[in-house]
Amino acid sequence: MNRDPVKGLQMRTYDQLASAQPPYSAWDIFGRDDELGTINLLTPERVAAAAQLVRTGRRFSLDYPVNAFQPFPTAPRPATRHQVFELGEFARDDWLDSFYLQSTSQIDGLRHIGHPVYGFYNGLSAADNSGASTRLGIHNWAESGIAGRGVLLDVVRFFAEQGREYDREATVLLDATTLDEIAAAQGVEWHGGDMLLLRTGWAESYLSKTEPQRVDFSYRAKSPGLARREAVVRWLWDKQIALVASDTPAVEAQPVLESDFRAPGRLQSGSVILHQPLIALLGMAMGELWNLEDLAADCAQDGRYDFFLTAKPLNIPGGVGSPPNAMAFK
Ligand code: UVW
Numbered sequence: 001m002n003r004d005p006v007k008g009l010q011m012r013t014y015d016q017l018a019s020a021q022p023p024y025s026a027w028d029i030f031g032r033d034d035e036l037g038t039i040n041l042l043t044p045e046r047v048a049a050a051a052q053l054v055r056t057g058r059r060f061s062l063d064y065p066v067n068a069f070q071p072f073p074t075a076p077r078p079a080t081r082h083q084v085f086e087l088g089e090f091a092r093d094d095w096l097d098s099f100y101l102q103s104t105s106q107i108d109g110l111r112h113i114g115h116p117v118y119g120f121y122n123g124l125s126a127a128d129n130s131g132a133s134t135r136l137g138i139h140n141w142a143e144s145g146i147a148g149r150g151v152l153l154d155v156v157r158f159f160a161e162q163g164r165e166y167d168r169e170a171t172v173l174l175d176a177t178t179l180d181e182i183a184a185a186q187g188v189e190w191h192g193g194d195m196l197l198l199r200t201g202w203a204e205s206y207l208s209k210t211e212p213q214r215v216d217f218s219y220r221a222k223s224p225g226l227a228r229r230e231a232v233v234r235w236l237w238d239k240q241i242a243l244v245a246s247d248t249p250a251v252e253a254q255p256v257l258e259s260d261f262r263a264p265g266r267l268q269s270g271s272v273i274l275h276q277p278l279i280a281l282l283g284m285a286m287g288e289l290w291n292l293e294d295l296a297a298d299c300a301q302d303g304r305y306d307f308f309l310t311a312k313p314l315n316i317p318g319g320v321g322s323p324p325n326a327m328a329f330k
Contacts, residue, residue, distance in 0.1 A: 009040065014234040022118040025281040026237075032122055035140040037110055037283020041193040041242040042148040049191075050149035053308045054329045060295040062245075062311075062326035063105040064203065066096075069289060070103075071214055073206060074249050077103040101138075107146075107245075107313050107324045108279060108286045109138035115280035122283070134318030141285065142315035142322070148242060150309030150328055151183075151194045154296050155224065156201040158182045168201035169217075172224035173253050176235040186305045192240040195309050199292040200224040203247035225253035226274055233277050236284065243311075245287025245324075250275070287311070287324055295328050304330065 009029065017024045030040050070079045081097040102108075111129050114120040120129050124136055155174065158181070159166030166172060183190070202223055209217060225248050226232050236244060244251055252274040278284040299305045308329040313322035 011240070014237040017237075022115070022281065024233075024277065025118070026283055027122050027281075030283060034122060034283070035110065035136050036144055037121060037279075037285060038240075038242045039141055039144055039146060039285055040283075041240050042144075042146065043193065046149065046191070046193040047147045050147070050308050053149065053306055056330055058298060058330045060298065060328040060330075062197075062290045062292065062295065062328060063323055064207075064289060064291045066099075066104050066323070068104055068207060069203075071211070072100075072103050073214070073217065079103070101314070101316070101319060101323070102288075102321045105289045105291060105323055105326070106287065106321045107138065107141070107243075107311060108275070108288065108321050109141065109313070109319060110136040110279060110283060111138075111318070111320045112286075113273070113275040113279045115276050118280065121280050131318065137317055138313045138319035138322045139315050139317045141311075142313045146195075146243065146285070146309075146311040146313075146324075148309060149191055149194050149306055150197055151188055151190070151306050152197045152199060152292060152296060152299050153179065153182045153186065153188070153305070154199045154299065155182060156199060157296070157300055158185055161185070166224075167222075168205045168224060169222040170224065171222060171253050171255065172200070173227035174198070174225060174232075175227040175229055176231040179232075179235060186299075187303070188305050190239045193242050194239065194306075195243040195245070196236075196239075196241050197287075197290065197292055197295070197309075198225070198244070198246035198248075198251070199296045200246060200248055202249075203289055203291065204293055223248050223250065223254040225251055228252055228274050230277075232274065233282070236278070237282055241284070243285035243287060244278070245290045245326075247290055247292050249288055251286050251288055287326070290324065290326060298330065302330075 067079050077100045078098055080099045084092055084094040087093050110121040119125050311324040311326040
């Protein structure tokens, strides 16, 4: 599949999506048979423009190694076993056992999280979201490819430079105002179809721990990230963010301290995770546990926070998620 999916697309603001069915969904924006979601926003024109951001040839891998996060900080995502065997004296092959596709840097596909009222993206029911079907699988993004303008917001540096208290193991809520403040401090402007990378420092903090320290560490009590507020969903949609990724296990701050999804037709407070409106209603691509350290250092050094970004999930028909195989180029 190599289509120009945005041709003829009638974008609407988040508030205009109030009259959509379901409310605040993008199902009629991208089409009821769509399986790409916000990756549709990566038009050929935007990809070509983003490629112009490659000026020095510096490149950055954004994936941590398989098994880097063992024991995995969320419930049960076991270690992958890597087997190398001799085909002959001078030939080797290998395979993976128990390759849990969300156990290291990952992209969440559109089958990952559904809405408690409306089901999965574009109306896929919970009953139909099974191994018997490939609908909304990660293979769609493997085949379309993911490429475009990446923008890094460096939360850690912003707080340090502002002299504001910041704990990368705390529930720091990044609301729309804070995102705007960081973007302004970095001189970032939004182009539409951007892929947003949020560096919080969480992954490096977890990786610096010994195994017993990791076991002790209750990640759910302590993770910076997007605030679970409708204003954040509006901010992401109205900026036409094609993908949002961070170096945390969930992109959104954990645990849920409060959420303002209370209105009828929206999500009920208490059960809300940001994944639900983002993935199920808006079809937004989300990435977790990405390695943003070297890229962030380079951005701080040259003062340029945008770059060409590519990701190529594994082509697993019906896959729920995948390591992103993400690269940034400057
Ligand atoms: C959540 O769904 C909150 O996290 P993950 O995508 O890692 O399952």
